[in-house]
Structures are given as C-alpha cells and as structure tokens.
Amino acid sequence: MAQPKSNNLPRAKHLAAGSHALTRRSFLLATLAAGALPFRGGSEEPSRMRQVTLGRTGIRTPVFLGDWMGSEEMYRIALEAGVNYWHKIGQWRSPAPYEIFQKMDRDSFACDTTIDTLDKDEAIAEFERNRKRAGLEMIDGFKIHSEYRSAEDVKTKMGAVRAFEELKRQGRTRYLMMSQHINTAEVFEAAVESDLFDLIQIPVNPTVPQDYFSTQTFPNRHTRERYFGIISKAAAKGIAIVAMKTFLGGTKTWDHVEGLRDEVRDYLPDDGSIATALIHWVLDIPGVLAFGNILFNRDQLEQNLKAATGRLTKSEDRGLRILAARLGCEMCRMCGSCTRAFPEGPAVSEILRFKTYYLSGEVASARDHYRRLPPSARYLEGTDLSPLERACPYGLPLARLVRETHMLLA
Numbered sequence: 195m196a197q198p199k200s201n202n203l204p205r206a207k208h209l210a211a212g213s214h215a216l217t218r219r220s221f222l223l224a225t226l227a228a229g230a231l232p233f234r235g236g237s238e239e240p241s242r243m244r245q246v247t248l249g250r251t252g253i254r255t256p257v258f259l260g261d262w263m264g265s266e267e268m269y270r271i272a273l274e275a276g277v278n279y280w281h282k283i284g285q286w287r288s289p290a291p292y293e294i295f296q297k298m299d300r301d302s303f304a305c306d307t308t309i310d311t312l313d314k315d316e317a318i319a320e321f322e323r324n325r326k327r328a329g330l331e332m333i334d335g336f337k338i339h340s341e342y343r344s345a346e347d348v349k350t351k352m353g354a355v356r357a358f359e360e361l362k363r364q365g366r367t368r369y370l371m372m373s374q375h376i377n378t379a380e381v382f383e384a385a386v387e388s389d390l391f392d393l394i395q396i397p398v399n400p401t402v403p404q405d406y407f408s409t410q411t412f413p414n415r416h417t418r419e420r421y422f423g424i425i426s427k428a429a430a431k432g433i434a435i436v437a438m439k440t441f442l443g444g445t446k447t448w449d450h451v452e453g454l455r456d457e458v459r460d461y462l463p464d465d466g467s468i469a470t471a472l473i474h475w476v477l478d479i480p481g482v483l484a485f486g487n488i489l490f491n492r493d494q495l496e497q498n499l500k501a502a503t504g505r506l507t508k509s510e511d512r513g514l515r516i517l518a519a520r521l522g523c524e525m526c527r528m529c530g531s532c533t534r535a536f537p538e539g540p541a542v543s544e545i546l547r548f549k550t551y552y553l554s555g556e557v558a559s560a561r562d563h564y565r566r567l568p569p570s571a572r573y574l575e576g577t578d579l580s581p582l583e584r585a586c587p588y589g590l591p592l593a594r595l596v597r598e599t600h601m602l603l604a
C-alpha cells in the first residue's frame with residue numbers, strides 16, 4: 195500500500211501522549227483531551243468518549259469535534275469533557291468566547307478555520323482575519339470550504355492551496371483541509387486522488403449520496419458504494435475523514451415529514467435517540483473517524499457527548515431504516531446530477547441545503563445565502579422544473595421542494 199504523502203507538514207505530536215512540558219492548566223486540558231476524565235451522563239456509569247487519531251495529522255481527539263455552541267457554558271462543558279478539536283474558529287458568531295482558547299496552552303487543542311475562496315490573496319486575507327479574530331498565533335487547519343465545483347477545479351484552481359503553503363511557511367497553519375457539500379462525490383474523489391488534503395469533511399448520513407435503507411430504487415444505486423469506497427480509500431492514505439450533516443437537517447426536518455415520528459417511535463422514541471442513532475451510524479462507516487455539529491443548547495451537547503461513547507445498536511439500526519426511507523423522499527443527496535444536466539438552471543442542491551439551514555433555525559443565514567445566489571441560480575416564478583426532476587436519480591419532487599423553499603427564503 196502506498197504510504198501517505200506528507201505534504202511536508204510537521205505532524206501534530208502536541209496532542210498525543212507524552213507531549214512536552216505543560217502549564218498546570220494545559221496539563222489539565224491535555225489530560226481531559228486524552229480522555230482521562232470521563233463524561234458523566236446523568237446517573238449512569240461514567241463513559242469515555244471514543245478516541246481517534248485524525249489520520250496523518252497525528253491529532254488525537256475524541257470522536258466528537260467542537261464547533262459553534264449556543265452558550266459560553268457549553269464551550270466550557272465540552273472542554274471539561276475532553277473536546278479538544280474545534281471547527282471554524284475565528285468565524286463563530288456570538289457567543290464566541292475566544293478568550294477561553296487564548297488562555298489555554300496552544301498545544302492542548304487543535305482547531306481549523308474555513309476559507310471561502312480559491313483566490314490566493316483573498317484566501318490569505320480571510321485566514322488572517324479569522325486568525326486575528328480568534329486571537330491565536332496559529333490555526334492548525336486551513337480548510338477550503340466547498341469552493342470546488344468539479345474534479346477539474348481541484349486539479350487546476352490552486353490559488354487557495356498556494357495560500358495555504360505560504361501561510362504554512364510563516365508558521366500560521368499546519369494542515370490543508372477541505373470541507374465539501376456540493377457535487378460532493380466527484381470533488382471528494384478528486385481531492386482524495388490529489389493527495390493534497392490531510393483532512394476532508396463531507397456529509398455522511400443515511401441518505402447521502404444515495405438513500406441508505408430506502409425501499410425505493412434509483413438508477414445509480416452504485417453511488418453509495420462509490421462514495422463509501424472513496425472514504426475507505428482516503429482512510430488508507432491517512433486522510434482523516436470527518437462527518438458533517440449528520441442529522442439530516444435536524445428536528446425541524448424530521449417534523450416536516452408527516453407521520454415520521456410515529457413510524458420510528460418504537461425504536462427511536464425522541465429527538466435525542468434519533469440524534470444518537472445517527473451519530474452511531476455515521477461512526478460505523480469504515481474510514482469515518484469523527485463528527486462535528488453546531489449545537490444550540492446544553493441538552494444537544496450532552497446528547498452528542500454521550501453518543502460519542504457508544505456504538506450503533508440493532509434497535510437504532512431498525513429505526514434508522516424507517517427514518518431514512520421516509521426522509522429519502524425529501525432529502526437532496528447533493529449528487530450534482532441536476533446541475534450537470536442543467537448548469538444554467540436553478541442551483542437546486544444549494545437551494546435545498548439552505549432550506550435545511552432554515553429548518554434548523556438558521557433563518558437569517560438561510561435567507562442571506564439564498565439572496566446571495568445569482569438571480570439565474572434562484573427560482574423564478576413559473577420556471578418549469580420538470581427537466582430537473584427527471585435528471586434527479588432519487589426522484590425528488592423538485593418542483594414542489596424548490597418552490598416551497600423559495601417561498602420560505604425569498
């Protein structure tokens with residue numbers, strides 16, 4: 195098997211056991227990060243979050259990665275539970291308690307920030323803005339955020355990669371990362387082939403890129419195998435795969451499908467058990483190392499921390515089969531088929547992604563994203579979407595879904 199290419203990066207030994215001298219506080223945090231102190235869920239026996247090494251970065255972390263949280267207290271609880279990797283630092287809206295992280299020993303946690311451009315100078319400027327906002331000397335991960343639209347882009351649009359290389363030379367960052375949720379399979383595959391990236395964050399849930407346990411049949415049923423095959427290939431190369439979009443749009447999306455709750459109640463009786471089952475399912479995919487989500491309240495945080503200690507049960511699996519089959523009729527798998535068939539038409543997968551933001555409570559952000567689409571990429575009253583429906587291998591009722599979303603976001 196080919197050895198992973200190194201990117202000539204210094205690997206993170208800082209979070210592994212046996213790191214160098216630590217302050218008292220950093221010792222405490224490093225100890226927590228190593229899972230020495232367990233998370234306690236109510237009156238149950240304490241359990242440790244499962245620990246993983248994020249591929250060739252060498253970063254050792256619990257399977258739950260932190261992101262924006264709804265209160266400062268939640269950040270502190272997460273840190274005390276051992277969470278030591280944080281997404282999108284420097285880009286959090288309030289509360290964004292960067293001072294907590296500024297006071298910590300820099301070797302006791304890892305973080306990334308996302309870059310929303312492929313232009314070299316703009317990427318450097320964005321990274322530096324985020325870094326200064328976070329008040330950190332260095333941000334471990336320079337993560338290109340869903341900027342590629344094709345395999346060709348990955349091969350030819352190298353501005354952001356050059357920006358990373360320059361910042362790495364300056365000691366401002368260490369690892370090149372990518373998150374991708376548009377035309378995901380194609381871009382993801384090209385990114386793995388390129389061997390440029392140390393960590394890739396992609397949607398992983400029971401309906402991407404193909405309906406997981408659906409009883410429906412679709413023309414390209416091979417896609418899921420291909421997608422999971424790419425994940426395995428990435429893992430073999432030492433590329434860390436991190437899951438996002440784990441919750442299929444979250445509770446409001448589950449509510450949106452009539453009768454869904456009743457159908458899964460015997461196996462997944464409440465929001466917490468659905469979320470836990472989805473986390474367990476995602477972490478069961480070979481090659482998927484960890485997951486991360488923004489969390490709005492303490493219950494969600496505790497649920498995520500607790501889920502990070504367990505594995506998929508038979509009952510959860512049964513419930514998810516039902517859930518996925520029903521949600522499969524509504525959820526865009528972001529496969530890109532419609533856009534490839536009609537590149538000049540509405541940006542369907544992006545519009546439907548913004549709907550999931552809306553349904554999860556990110557109303558202003560969802561509307562803002564929708565407004566920022568070029569006019570031709572938005573839905574125009576009277577547009578015939580039946581050709582797009584025919585191009586969708588999952589048979590989604592796009593005319594209805596896009597029209598409904600336009601009503602919510604316009």
Ligand code: SF4
Nearest residue numbers: 526527529530532586
């Ligand atoms: S709408 Fe259908 S074809 Fe278009 S990206 Fe979503 S799943 Fe794929």
